[in-house]
Amino acid sequence: MNTTLPDAPGVGFKTQHRADLDDPGPVSWLEIHAENYMSDGGPRMAMLDEIARRFPLSIHGVGLSIGGEAPLDRDHLARLRRLVERVNPASFSEHLAWSTHDGAYLSDLLPLPYTDATLDRVARHIDEVQQALGLRMLLENPSSYLAFAESTYAETDFLAEIARRTGCGMLLDINNVFVSAANLQVSATDYLDAYPLDAVGEIHLGGHAEDRDATGAPLLIDDHGAPVADPVWALYARTIARTGPLPTLIEWDNDVPPFATLRAEAARAGAILSTAVAA
Known part of the structure; x- marks a missing residue:
């Protein structure tokens, strides 16, 4: 199978959709979560081997605690x-987050302060991952619900410096940008204008839920359980107009x-990508 993700739409693979892949329509590639496929055999791995023969794969990790x-x-x-050696993926990505402490896995992707110490640690871990896997990693921007007073970097500057130091690429999650901007009361378009778009190897689009915080203020939750919202589509179209077509995943996990x-x-997503080609 071709080990380059096409500049086209993909979706996260769910086992209940296996038969539907006989008629994938505009879906040109698939994403799997690494931690769901870390065994050496059995029906699940046989199914993975089958889809890896038919579609380019992106492996998305959630457990490295970068x-x-x-x-x-x-x-x-x-x-x-x-797993990488088994399926020869076109892409591997992880999150700018932490999820372990004292040997315990916390089942969540937790935020980081953007400081020199964090920068050094994240860069060191990315270097280790890229060397171990023998491929370039993509780093995903988080969805944020708070900002750290101790941060000395803007998130976009932090990501740009990580890319410069390690040579890693970026996974731009535009729903995360929208969620973070709403929760932190900043401009999503300003964020994207400052983002290192030249390092982007993949885009994620997903849905979110609307809630209220303890004070009654609006709070958006990145839950991957709904259609992509219209404002996120608008940000996506604006981004693609600047970057040209990029591999774009529809994320829907709940x-x-x-x-x-x-x-x-x-x-x-394919219609927006086609418009960018035409332009």
Whole structure:
């Protein structure tokens, strides 16, 4: 299988959609979560082998704890390497976050202050991952619900410096940009204008939920359980007009709908990508 992601829409692979992939429509590639496929055999891995023969794959990790203070888990990294060697993915990505402490996995992607110490740690961990896997990693911008008073970098400057130091690419999650901007009461367009777009290797689009915080103020939750919101589509179109076409994932991990719904979201992304080609 071609090991380059096409500049076209993809979707996250869900086992209930396996038969639907016989008619994928505009869906040109698939994403899997690494931690769901870290065994050496069995029906799940046989199914993964099948889809890897048919579609370019992006592997998206959620468990490396790139921003954690502890050293990277060598066993986890070894399992990830075996998975990469097995399916030869077109892309691998992880989050700018931490999720482990004192050997315990916290089942969440937790935020980081943007300081020199954090920058050094994240860069060191990314270098280790890229060396272990033998490929370029993409780093995803987080969805934020608070800002650290101790931060000395803007998030976009922090990401740009990480890319410069390590040679890693960026996974630009535009829904995360929208969620963070709303929660922190900043401009999403200003954020994207400052983002290192030349390092972007993949874009994520997903849905979010609307809630209220303890004071009653609006709060957006990045839950991957709804259609992409119209303001996020608008930010995506604006971004693609600047960058040209890029591999674009429709993320939907909770309350997963029928494949036809994902295919329709992918078609909407494809229409925007086509417009960028035409321009």
